[in-house]
Amino acid sequence: METVNIIGAGLAGLSAAHTFAKNKIRSRLISLQPSERAQSVMAEGGINAALNTMGEGDSTFEHFEDTMRGGAFLADPKAAEVLTEHAPEIVTELFKMGTPFAMKGDSIIQRNFGGQKKKRTAFAKSSTGKVIMTALIDEVRKYEAEGYVERLDHHEALEPVLADDMCIGVYVRDTFAGEAVFCRGPVITACGGLNGLFEGMTTGSSANSGDFTAACFALGVNAANLEMIQYHPTTVVVPGKRMLVSEAARCEGGRLFIKRKGDPWFFMDELYPDMGNLAPRDVISKTMTEVVAADDTGDQVYLDLTELPRGTWNKKLSDMRDEIKEYLGIDPAKEPVPVTPGIHFFMGGILVDKDHRTSVKGLYAAGECACQYHGANRLGGNSMLAAVYGGKVAADSLIRDAVYYKEVSECQAVPEAPEIRCGFSRELSEILGQGMGIVRSGEGLERALKHIDELKDECNIREKRRLYLAEAMLLSALKREETRGAQVRSDFPAKDDARFKKTTVAVFRNGKTEIDFKEIGQI
Amino acid sequence: MKISVLRKKIGEKGRWQIFEYEPKEPGETVASALNNINRTNPGERIIWDCGCLQKKCGACAMVINDRPTLACAVKLADIKGGLRLEALRKFPIIEDLMVDRTVLRENLLNAREWLEEEAVMNEKKQELLYEASRCLQCGCCLEVCPQFMPGDKFFGTAAAVPMIRLINCSKGDEKKRLRKEYYRHVYSGCGKSLSCRNICPAGIDVDRLLVSR
Numbered sequence: 136m137e138t139v140n141i142i143g144a145g146l147a148g149l150s151a152a153h154t155f156a157k158n159k160i161r162s163r164l165i166s167l168q169p170s171e172r173a174q175s176v177m178a179e180g181g182i183n184a185a186l187n188t189m190g191e192g193d194s195t196f197e198h199f200e201d202t203m204r205g206g207a208f209l210a211d212p213k214a215a216e217v218l219t220e221h222a223p224e225i226v227t228e229l230f231k232m233g234t235p236f237a238m239k240g241d242s243i244i245q246r247n248f249g250g251q252k253k254k255r256t257a258f259a260k261s262s263t264g265k266v267i268m269t270a271l272i273d274e275v276r277k278y279e280a281e282g283y284v285e286r287l288d289h290h291e292a293l294e295p296v297l298a299d300d301m302c303i304g305v306y307v308r309d310t311f312a313g314e315a316v317f318c319r320g321p322v323i324t325a326c327g328g329l330n331g332l333f334e335g336m337t338t339g340s341s342a343n344s345g346d347f348t349a350a351c352f353a354l355g356v357n358a359a360n361l362e363m364i365q366y367h368p369t370t371v372v373v374p375g376k377r378m379l380v381s382e383a384a385r386c387e388g389g390r391l392f393i394k395r396k397g398d399p400w401f402f403m404d405e406l407y408p409d410m411g412n413l414a415p416r417d418v419i420s421k422t423m424t425e426v427v428a429a430d431d432t433g434d435q436v437y438l439d440l441t442e443l444p445r446g447t448w449n450k451k452l453s454d455m456r457d458e459i460k461e462y463l464g465i466d467p468a469k470e471p472v473p474v475t476p477g478i479h480f481f482m483g484g485i486l487v488d489k490d491h492r493t494s495v496k497g498l499y500a501a502g503e504c505a506c507q508y509h510g511a512n513r514l515g516g517n518s519m520l521a522a523v524y525g526g527k528v529a530a531d532s533l534i535r536d537a538v539y540y541k542e543v544s545e546c547q548a549v550p551e552a553p554e555i556r557c558g559f560s561r562e563l564s565e566i567l568g569q570g571m572g573i574v575r576s577g578e579g580l581e582r583a584l585k586h587i588d589e590l591k592d593e594c595n596i597r598e599k600r601r602l603y604l605a606e607a608m609l610l611s612a613l614k615r616e617e618t619r620g621a622q623v624r625s626d627f628p629a630k631d632d633a634r635f636k637k638t639t640v641a642v643f644r645n646g647k648t649e650i651d652f653k654e655i656g657q658i
Numbered sequence: 659m660k661i662s663v664l665r666k667k668i669g670e671k672g673r674w675q676i677f678e679y680e681p682k683e684p685g686e687t688v689a690s691a692l693n694n695i696n697r698t699n700p701g702e703r704i705i706w707d708c709g710c711l712q713k714k715c716g717a718c719a720m721v722i723n724d725r726p727t728l729a730c731a732v733k734l735a736d737i738k739g740g741l742r743l744e745a746l747r748k749f750p751i752i753e754d755l756m757v758d759r760t761v762l763r764e765n766l767l768n769a770r771e772w773l774e775e776e777a778v779m780n781e782k783k784q785e786l787l788y789e790a791s792r793c794l795q796c797g798c799c800l801e802v803c804p805q806f807m808p809g810d811k812f813f814g815t816a817a818a819v820p821m822i823r824l825i826n827c828s829k830g831d832e833k834k835r836l837r838k839e840y841y842r843h844v845y846s847g848c849g850k851s852l853s854c855r856n857i858c859p860a861g862i863d864v865d866r867l868l869v870s871r
Contacts, residue, residue: 168707172715172716177712233787235785235791236784262788265791266788273820273823277773339710373685374683374687
């Protein structure tokens, strides 16, 4: 089999490389920065699996149900089912690689997490992503030594190379030497979320520009559910970005409040007595916007962690406490932390089937860049699971599909890869930030689309592609005339299953984006 | 505030360029300042590695006022006088503040740092394994180490920390093999200068790890 190109060396990319290597297939791990710098290392609260280690009678079926409900029934149930079924196996495998999840005796202990009533989240303080990555990097190293995994660090994937409606390789530029080359072979993209479209407004890594996804889209690879952007309820503004205050804070007892007539009002406890502060993220962020807008309240929501016992701070959240102290100058054990919702995750992305095939033969997608598993809202603890599992499934499908290549004529001219201009990036982010806020309206989206149109002149190719993707995002939000999960429309406040319990598919053809609503699971 | 940056290309001695910088918001770090400078001078962008901006990825390691650290870890408000930014000096320069740290990965590969067998895990080890899993591979500890030179058989603390994780979750012959690598690439070459102490931007307790191999 051809050497496979994997774009991105985070959890999904590593997981794919690992799967290929175990099957004695060679892969090229192409990434701008080494794995230690991938956004996956920033993942905090944990990874979900119904291991049932806490004596609560948890089951994979309940995990499946929570995932579907949390995603407002927009996820592909067939995909969510296999994901949750395989979760215990995935977490056990990571554990056997030496991931130091919190333990009691010889067993993993699990914590509560949002949108789930049972303790299902394996964790390591609030640095779970980092410790999983460390274990997986060491594991993949074994196969690097055997020659199954070739690392191309400091390489940027520019665009997939499509010929006869098939992906035959990828153009890659060495950012140290500046040269671009053609890497032949099928491609799995695991290039992460679309942070570049919202510069300085997301909790993720600034290195995840979304440009490879934008290139895929502009070249005709279909995208899905682009309107589904997760605003995490508890983020704080630090210079140049948003910083996450992990959901783990609320899982361990943190509560949100706002001042009402001078007194703290613990609105989640009162308005959602069932799930309280552990309601799904879309619900909390939307509620925060509402309570801030109310007439008799202040304009700042706080996260109160002052009641947490000392043992919890030391054993489970010491890293988070240090971080808040360092960047905000506040000791969260002593005073409440002012928080606002911020962009944290893109549920939408490249359209894939349950086996992670995209709309183009020979191209697969996994991890945050793919639209899979999370529907209209992702549950905390499901992103790392989906990345590891998705990478594995993508690799397995690619092996099964045994994509056959005709002789490829040596590569056409390597494309230009101009940089994004700073001013452009800022402007685009501002437009998108306004149009794609927590609460959207037809009018606001139309206005944003008009502004995007005005930006189109004098753009370089990279910028143009970002604009196409941004436009598709706005159009997806505009056409979905309902409120569901992360899509909150002030002008369409109700859910409309008949018209919109469907996947929003964005297709770029002849310079134009078309939006279509397809049956869930269809690509 | 005066920010001096050593602008450099491969094979050049480099030249200091001075920027007058007015912090735009409270809590600004060297990293946010670099981003802002690049925004206002797009024509002469300073080349540097930027990632998470919150001390989790290790991308932005550089020498700041003669001390290797992460650009996102240094607050402008804590700096008296000006700032002098240069690339880490132990690694080959790419441009300006960006270096090639590939040797970090190659060293771990050469020392065969992985498990062939299932990890041995229990509650008692968890805390130690957690600590040893946190290394950013940023290279700051190697920058200050008088013994470390890229290409040498002494790999320094950036290799020692991941090695300690593997030693502590292995057993039998595998543990022996990993210990041997540790002896060869860390223990035997370490001059006990302790310069790596208190330099780790992730705050890894190196002393504690080094006694637990």
